[in-house]
Amino acid sequence: MQKMIQKYFALFALPTLIAFTLAFVVPFIMGIYLSFTQFTTVNDATWVGLDNYIKAFSDKDFLNALWFTARFTIVSVVLINVFAFLIALLLTKKVLGTNVFRTIFFMPNLIGGIVLGYIWQLIFNGILYKFDVTLTNDPAYGFWGLVILMNWQLIGYMMIIYIAGIQNVPKEQLEAAKIDGATNWVILRKIILPLVMPSITICLFLSISNSFKLFDQNLALTAGAPSKQTAMLALDIFNTFYGKTGFEGVGQAKAVMFFLMVGIIVIVQLAITRRKEIEN
């Protein structure tokens, strides 16, 4: 069998490898190269060295977007995971209609980000109209709008992962703990939480990277208004690339830094949470 796999390795891996190379590796390397050049379209570029990176860092919109993204990520990651975990706990109890609830909670995840952004924009503006303001009046509205939107969309997905984790907790251990007289809180802290650590790793990874990379929802909900104060990193990169003539390279440089940032953050997070995982 082993031999068989070795023999056909190329056959089975090749399609994926080719797709991966064409759709990821090549554009990625091109992207890094382009970040050191000045270009209008990707086929002709002239080398400018580190110039783009210097320009990117002296751009206060970029720093502002970085700060906004960081705040957004912290708030939404905490809220999403707390709510998702609580709902998962609730829906693993023997409550009537758990399956219906699970489906309903999961559904927002099936709607695309742009659509969600516009729908929520209508909802928020509909409410804010009553107070004679709109989402663009204050960056705080946009911030909390995005947090609510993101929670609504991601909680269902994270909930499913947590449910899977909680259902994997052995019944014997729970029963033994109960017989020993452990309170619900202690059971949660000492048994359930350590055992669902793998799910927590995944959920944190997904919510951090999704929040950091958020683009569609941001574009549809506020598009950065007022005055780019609610523009997140991805949107700022998009605006730099497409909005300013001669700044395509700077946008590309920002994108490379963006990749490094997301990469470092999630690797650190994975290392930390992995260490807490225990063998079941």
Add this chain to the structure above:
Amino acid sequence: MKKVNRVLSMLLVMSLVFIAACSNNAGTNDPATTDNNKGAEGAKSNETIYYLNFKPEIAEVYEKIAKDYEAETGVKVKVVTAAAGTYETTLKSEIAKSEAPTIFQINGPVGYEAWKDYTLDLKDTKLYSYLSDQSLAVTEGEGVYGIPYVVEGYGIIYNNAIMEKYFALGTKSTAISSMEEVNNFDTLKSVVEDMQANAEALGIKGVFSSTSLGAGEQWRWQTHLANIPLFYEFNDIQGFDNATSAGLAANEIKFSYGNNFKNIFDLYINNSTVKPTLLGSKTVADSMAEFALGQSAMVQNGNWAWNQINEVSGNTVKAEDIKFLPIYSGVTGEEKQGLAVGTENYFAINSKVSEAKQQASIAFLEWLFTSDTGKAYVTNDLGFIAPFNTFNDDEKPADPLAKEILAWMEKDTTSVAWTFAAFPSEDFKNSFGDALLQYAQGNEAWDKVSSVVVDSWKSERAK
């Protein structure tokens, strides 16, 4: 069984290799190497023309034109329309493709700077020779790189039926009794404010349609309205042929007519269908719909908006009631000011596609502006006032706004030139628009808007 497996896998591998080889071929077929294939491509008479259209409001007409052109000549025209406010974005990604647009448009000298590597010299084309005023084209040195294809005008569009109703109103407190008398900012302001006070009696929600300040919907203010004060400012600079070239040479501006901008902008936002704090969610389509439904009496826009007014369902505005008023802002001597007339639409031919495609594209444009079928489309469906001498006097668009523009050009007034062709960048306009939104919402004072305009002009020009 094993044999079958082996045969199958061999087949798969072969098909993969085949696919890889094909994609490799396609990959090397980029513009840099098309020269080698020129002979082969030239042999095919049917080159596909790809036109990237700027005007979403008339996208459907272009589809019809493309179909007719193909029926007549056999040449296929592919028309792609960029959504409002995304032309530069779309162009940037489309032009990098191997099937790049052959005809695209630039918005004037500043747009030419961005795309000069891609614009073909059109000096020797017939299209250029047809221009009734060749100084309108975008040129550099001896070369001609952009050919204007439409003359447009904008101002304040008003619904005369509502104005007549107001002039006949018993409770009105101004002495003005016809639109003829409104020829400066002060009279306009008194009429507008009195109308707003009598809005209920007039059956309107507000005098002006909402001042759309949503993202991507700000061009009527940060470009068109901004043109008025800057036109006067550039006109004051001595030693230039016209205001636009003065603007192009200006590294810094003073925004010396900023208060005039504030005058008219305040009038727009304070006498409107909605409160100023709600403007961040409004779109141009919203304002045009309000006007078409008779909820407002005035809206600032240009003649291209006729379709938008005409096609709103439940439209209550009659064509003969739609009139233009120049944008008065309180500048001395503005009684002689006309509409803002000019163009920011210039055809450019992609210099990086094959020669055959370039020729086919030019032939298509020449057909559009010289053949009877083409000209009929231009005047009747596209509604363009075309700046070519191939059009006779009776071949002018018949829609009320275009007729108004032609009428205003005949009057004893001076048209305001479209100096926004000299604005340094899209970013300048967007910063201006963002500042206007903040001002309208009451988050920032007017001084802030002025300083944003001045600073952003300086920093964007320096780039």
